[in-house]
Amino acid sequence: MLQVPFIRENKELVIERLAKRNMDASQMIANVIELDEDRRSIQTQLDNTLAESNTISKEIGMLFKKGEVDQANALKAKTTDLKEASKSLSEQLTTKTDALNELLYKIPNIPHESVPSGNSEEENEEVFREGDIPELNQDALPHWELTKKYDIIDFELGSKITGAGFPVYKGKGARLQRALIQYFLDRNSEVGYEEIIPPFLINTDSGFGTGQLPDKEGQMYEIANNVSNETLYLIPTSEVPVTNIYRDAMLSDTQLPIKHTAYSPCFRREAGSYGKDVRGLNRLHQFEKVEIVRVEKPEDSYQALDEMVNHVKSILKELKLPYRILRLCGGDLGFTSALTYDFEVFSTAQDRWLEISSVSNFETFQANRLKLRFKNSEGKKELAHTLNGSALALPRVLAGILENYQTEKGIKVPEVLIPYTGFSIID
RNA sequence: GGAGAAAUGGCAGAGUGGUCGAAUGCGGCAGUCUUGAAAACUGUUGAGGGUCACACCUCCGGGGGUUCGAAUCCCUCUUUCUCCGCCA
Numbered sequence A: 001m002l003q004v005p006f007i008r009e010n011k012e013l014v015i016e017r018l019a020k021r022n023m024d025a026s027q028m029i030a031n032v033i034e035l036d037e038d039r040r041s042i043q044t045q046l047d048n049t050l051a052e053s054n055t056i057s058k059e060i061g062m063l064f065k066k067g068e069v070d071q072a073n074a075l076k077a078k079t080t081d082l083k084e085a086s087k088s089l090s091e092q093l094t095t096k097t098d099a100l101n102e103l104l105y106k107i108p109n110i111p112h113e114s115v116p117s118g119n120s121e122e123e124n125e126e127v128f129r130e131g132d133i134p135e136l137n138q139d140a141l142p143h144w145e146l147t148k149k150y151d152i153i154d155f156e157l158g159s160k161i162t163g164a165g166f167p168v169y170k171g172k173g174a175r176l177q178r179a180l181i182q183y184f185l186d187r188n189s190e191v192g193y194e195e196i197i198p199p200f201l202i203n204t205d206s207g208f209g210t211g212q213l214p215d216k217e218g219q220m221y222e223i224a225n226n227v228s229n230e231t232l233y234l235i236p237t238s239e240v241p242v243t244n245i246y247r248d249a250m251l252s253d254t255q256l257p258i259k260h261t262a263y264s265p266c267f268r269r270e271a272g273s274y275g276k277d278v279r280g281l282n283r284l285h286q287f288e289k290v291e292i293v294r295v296e297k298p299e300d301s302y303q304a305l306d307e308m309v310n311h312v313k314s315i316l317k318e319l320k321l322p323y324r325i326l327r328l329c330g331g332d333l334g335f336t337s338a339l340t341y342d343f344e345v346f347s348t349a350q351d352r353w354l355e356i357s358s359v360s361n362f363e364t365f366q367a368n369r370l371k372l373r374f375k376n377s378e379g380k381k382e383l384a385h386t387l388n389g390s391a392l393a394l395p396r397v398l399a400g401i402l403e404n405y406q407t408e409k410g411i412k413v414p415e416v417l418i419p420y421t422g423f424s425i426i427d
Numbered sequence B: 001g002g003a004g005a006a007a008u009g010g011c012a013g014a015g016u017g018g019u020c021g022a023a024u025g026c027g028g029c030a031g032u033c034u035u036g037a038a039a040a041c042u043g044u045u046g047a048g049g050g051u052c053a054c055a056c057c058u059c060c061g062g063g064g065g066u067u068c069g070a071a072u073c074c075c076u077c078u079u080u081c082u083c084c085g086c087c088a
Helices: A004-009 A011-021 A026-066 A069-105 A143-149 A155-161 A171-190 A204-210 A239-246 A298-319 A365-370 A394-404 A415-421
Strands: A125-130 A194-196 A232-234 A250-252 A258-267 A286-296 A323-327 A339-347 A352-363 A373-375 A381-383 A385-393 A410-412
Touching: A004 A011, A004 A026, A011 A026, A026 A069, A125 A298, A143 A394, A171 A194, A171 A258, A171 A286, A171 A298, A171 A385, A171 A394, A171 A415, A204 A239, A204 A365, A239 A258, A239 A286, A239 A365, A239 A385, A286 A298, A286 A394, A298 A323, A298 A339, A298 A352, A298 A385, A298 A415, A339 A394, A352 A365, A352 A394, A365 A385, A385 A394
Parallel strands: A194 A258, A250 A373
Antiparallel strands: A125 A323, A258 A286, A286 A385, A323 A339, A339 A352, A352 A385, A373 A381
């Protein structure tokens, strides 16, 4: 959520930057400013009314102490009108505040100046590419054929147990999956990310904190909570519970930066997709991911973003997978993000790029909702910046490994993973 | 699942209807002393809204109520603790 004072003072900049997302925000921004002015004016009226009735109440107290009951009772009568006035004013205030918030929830984050304009993923900007695309045999298979051939992931079995998009990993497939999780966590820990195992269900406050709610309930599975009657959601990413650790937090500047890594299953409804996009491991309702999350001082956050990008690069380099990095254009940028780099691994047998990581700086957009602040070196309170990235999402990395490492004799295991798998080939 | 107790500022912990946004201690910050540090002493120190700045308003787990007036009384929800039961 954007900060109203910032919008007020930087109206033109906000409209101009939001235009990168192909939206004309001028009307929304004008409405925000107007609603905020109304809100403040009502607030002032209400404050004055309350001040008056507070004064009277104090007088009444004094009169009772002195034993002047008649005078006290006379004053009581005066408060009736004030009470009605303040009741009506506070109702108006609630209405305005709700309207303002509802509007603010609909305004996405302001893109960073380096974000290219553009409508769709076609206009994302490739900023880096590394790794050789292997020459595969004529009879090279896409991963959904390989998983069947070697019996390592069973999609039909998952459909039987749950439904489409809930695969069952078997034998060496399960082992390879676990090896990847362990390897990612180890690599992240090595460079200072503290490991977290968060809850896999979140409440609505947490959903609001990181921006999944309101409006994006559609991506999450809802769970009825019999205990408290509050709706819970299966996490779409561990970003949500991990970032929400710092909801309503006042940190000292010596606590920053905060660096966490977390493994979790992720659950996404992903309605409306079909065909090659959802084939095999390309898109699932349940998948595994290792995430990195950072809380930073504003002046450090873009350096932190670079560090995260370089860290993910180093992992992909070790895995010897061909990949590229895209800077997302305004039209493809997530609602809460100011700048996002997507990592894509080349799926040789499908002849297409698959997104395996997304690394973003949210600046203060999440922190403002979360009320995540810190005291800077001058003792002043400031909103922190939040960032996160996948390091990494499992299914498509697995797809990339299976397809790129296939040989006539079987699928080789990337060297760095062999200590974790305990085998070097799937055959 | 049953019975009881509790929830107050960064932390601990007073406060049961009226100068209480809240004593006190710890912690933090500033100063004195010191070559420097520690100790000691002195001062200062909750959050949000609002204002050029004051004033002023709101907040004592969340929501609702009683009252001229609520941290304090009532209702309700949540959470925590103790005891019993059950249990991976």
